[in-house]
Amino acid sequence: MKKKLTLGIVVAMLMILGICACGSPQVQSSSDAPSAQSDASAAASDQPINWSPDTDCSMCHATEHSSLTDAAYLLANGHSDMQCTECHTDTGTLTDVHSKVTASDTKGAKRLKKTEVAKETCLSCHEADYTPEATASVTALTDSEGTTVNPHDLPTTSPDHETILCADCHTMHSTDTVEESAQSTCLGCHHAGVYECGTCHD
Ligand code: HEC
Ligand code: HEC
Ligand code: HEC
Ligand code: HEC
Ligand code: HEC
Ligand code: HEC
Incomplete structure (x- = not known):
């Protein structure tokens, strides 16, 4: 929560800075190009991922992904052929849970808070x-x-x-x-x- 708020403030500040830079004729054009580029990529990674059961889960849930094939996780290993969503079946709630998740939120989740595997x-x-x-x-x-x-x-x-x-x-x-x-x-x-x-x- 705290992290998200901080990120929000930083993003807001960047946007204000961006607007100032555009409106200000004194800004050197040489420094304009890279700053416009990083603004664009910041905007892209700030977009919600538009989650669906077909989304690639591994980029954000690396531990869970590797647990399905890592011998140290013996039980999950028995389920290595399964799709994540065969156990995580609550598509409606998962869509909700990911509704504000952006491409840069790759830390995933530490435990199930809103869903369970019945x-x-x-x-x-x-x-x-x-x-x-x-x-x-x-x-x-x-x-x-x-x-x-x-x-x-x-x-x-x-x-x-x-x-x-x-x-x-x-x-x-x-x-x-x-x-x-x-x-x-x-x-x-x-x-x-x-x-x-x-x-x-x-
Ligand atoms: C871009 C990163 C990203 C991708 C891709 C992604 N997730 Fe997540 N996922 C998250 C984040 C961040 C959270 C924690 C959200 C929160 O707690 O607010 C989360 C939470 C979850 C949870 C916990 C739900 C609960 O009960 O709290 C499950 C289960 C989950 N994801 C499954 C999946 C599955 C399955 C896929 C692929 C179909 C997937 N995720 C794709 C980032 C991602
Ligand atoms: C789509 C079918 C499927 C689902 C759903 C599934 N499993 Fe499995 N499970 C398997 C298969 C296949 C194996 C490996 C073969 C075996 O040992 O039966 C396995 C292995 C296991 C084993 C080890 C069995 C042994 O003999 O050592 C346990 C324990 C287990 N699963 C528990 C669970 C639990 C708990 C859930 C729900 C969270 C679950 N499984 C969901 C198919 C499934
Ligand atoms: C055989 C059933 C099963 C499969 C397949 C499965 N999960 Fe899980 N998942 C669970 C269960 C049960 C939990 C509750 C915590 C636990 O048992 O470790 C869980 C917990 C989670 C959590 C909460 C954080 C955590 O580690 O406890 C996330 C995120 C998650 N799973 C994502 C995934 C992703 C991504 C995949 C596919 C790569 C996947 N799961 C495949 C059953 C499954
Ligand atoms: C061997 C004795 C013993 C057993 C058995 C026991 N408790 Fe306790 N329980 C205690 C003691 C001692 C405390 C601490 C009381 C305190 O600090 O006021 C406590 C505290 C609690 C509290 C917190 C109460 C509070 O006011 O903060 C809960 C809730 C509780 N126990 C529930 C249970 C439940 C449910 C069970 C059975 C599943 C159980 N206990 C079994 C001895 C026991
Ligand atoms: C969500 C809380 C909860 C969990 C988790 C839980 N119990 Fe209980 N258990 C209770 C309560 C409450 C009682 C009722 C005690 C009573 O009536 O005095 C109880 C009673 C029992 C009894 C006595 C039953 C009887 O009537 O003789 C046994 C044995 C027991 N539990 C074993 C377990 C074991 C083993 C586990 C772990 C697999 C477990 N419990 C997990 C809450 C819980
Ligand atoms: C209170 C803990 C507990 C719960 C709840 C529990 N199990 Fe088990 N289960 C065990 C233990 C302990 C073993 C024995 C593991 C061993 O011998 O390696 C076991 C063994 C198994 C096995 C392997 C059986 C075999 O023939 O080797 C499967 C499959 C299994 N459980 C599935 C389930 C399913 C499905 C559920 C829910 C409906 C469930 N278990 C609920 C503790 C539990």
Whole structure:
């Protein structure tokens, strides 16, 4: 936010300077040409990119792009043939998110703020894999009292558990292991490292 405001001010100042330069006959013509050129390229990189699912994503989301083929990102690597928009399906919101993005905004995004990758998207290919049996022997989710929870069979007693997405554990563009991501997902609410609340809170 702050950055954008600053950029806006700089752009506004450049525009004012540009107008002054044009209106002023004293300006040397030798310095006019390059300044007109840099004004033009500044204007081009300042234009919204007019995002669509066919836009080349890699120039701004380099990490996510390389994660699909880099062996360090084992999970994303299993999805290397996929188009970005097969998981990032919310075209309407993504068009909105990119509506003010310009060609010079190549830093991309650090996390999903306005969209999510829904369970249904993952299940459309993995229905048969998402079974309690697939994770029956996983012990990574064991709390300080020794309670072990099967990650594909979370207790249904808390509606909060329904908000947990596949990707909260199976991150796509991170090198964290599924066990690490799963544990930190639980800790997000079970902050005391115990899979209960009522023993300490009403
Ligand atoms: C010119 C640079 C650029 C291009 C090209 C681009 N993006 Fe982005 N993208 C951004 C920036 C900058 C943000 C952060 C916007 C913000 O938070 O205001 C972003 C945000 C996102 C987000 C986060 C959405 C959320 O939930 O907050 C996703 C997902 C995303 N882009 C996917 C894509 C995909 C897929 C493509 C290609 C079809 C693409 N982007 C092309 C710059 C770009
Ligand atoms: C278009 C189909 C498709 C979608 C959508 C998809 N995947 Fe996959 N996924 C695959 C394929 C193909 C593989 C590699 C082959 C395999 O091991 O099943 C794979 C591999 C995996 C693996 C590793 C499986 C193993 O045996 O080690 C996991 C975990 C996984 N995907 C989770 C997800 C999650 C979570 C999502 C949603 C964020 C998702 N997938 C979306 C097709 C898909
Ligand atoms: C609470 C964390 C968590 C959630 C939520 C979760 N998983 Fe898993 N999943 C795991 C763990 C842990 C494993 C075991 C990984 C291993 O053995 O390497 C696993 C294994 C898998 C596998 C590989 C299965 C195999 O046969 O090897 C797939 C595919 C998968 N999950 C898909 C999904 C999908 C799809 C969803 C959402 C509907 C989902 N998972 C939700 C933690 C989770
Ligand atoms: C198999 C599904 C899948 C594919 C394919 C995929 N993504 Fe993602 N993406 C996710 C998930 C899930 C997240 C949430 C964070 C995570 O899991 O790492 C995410 C997060 C993001 C974010 C937020 C920043 C971040 O790294 O967390 C951006 C930007 C993004 N993806 C862009 C892309 C682009 C660009 C491509 C294509 C080069 C792509 N994604 C391909 C599933 C996918
Ligand atoms: C969004 C918040 C949230 C997240 C994330 C979360 N939980 Fe919970 N969990 C709760 C709440 C709230 C309860 C209800 C506690 C109660 O009723 O006393 C609960 C209860 C439980 C219980 C006790 C259920 C029962 O009735 O016996 C277990 C076990 C548990 N969670 C395990 C987990 C595990 C494992 C994870 C990580 C995969 C996890 N939870 C993630 C909020 C959450
Ligand atoms: C082992 C005991 C213990 C367990 C179990 C526990 N908490 Fe806490 N919780 C605490 C303590 C101690 C604090 C700090 C209280 C304070 O600073 O006023 C706290 C603080 C909080 C706060 C912040 C409250 C505030 O007023 O700032 C929230 C919200 C909270 N816990 C929710 C939960 C939820 C939800 C669960 C279960 C998913 C849970 N806690 C499980 C002991 C526990």
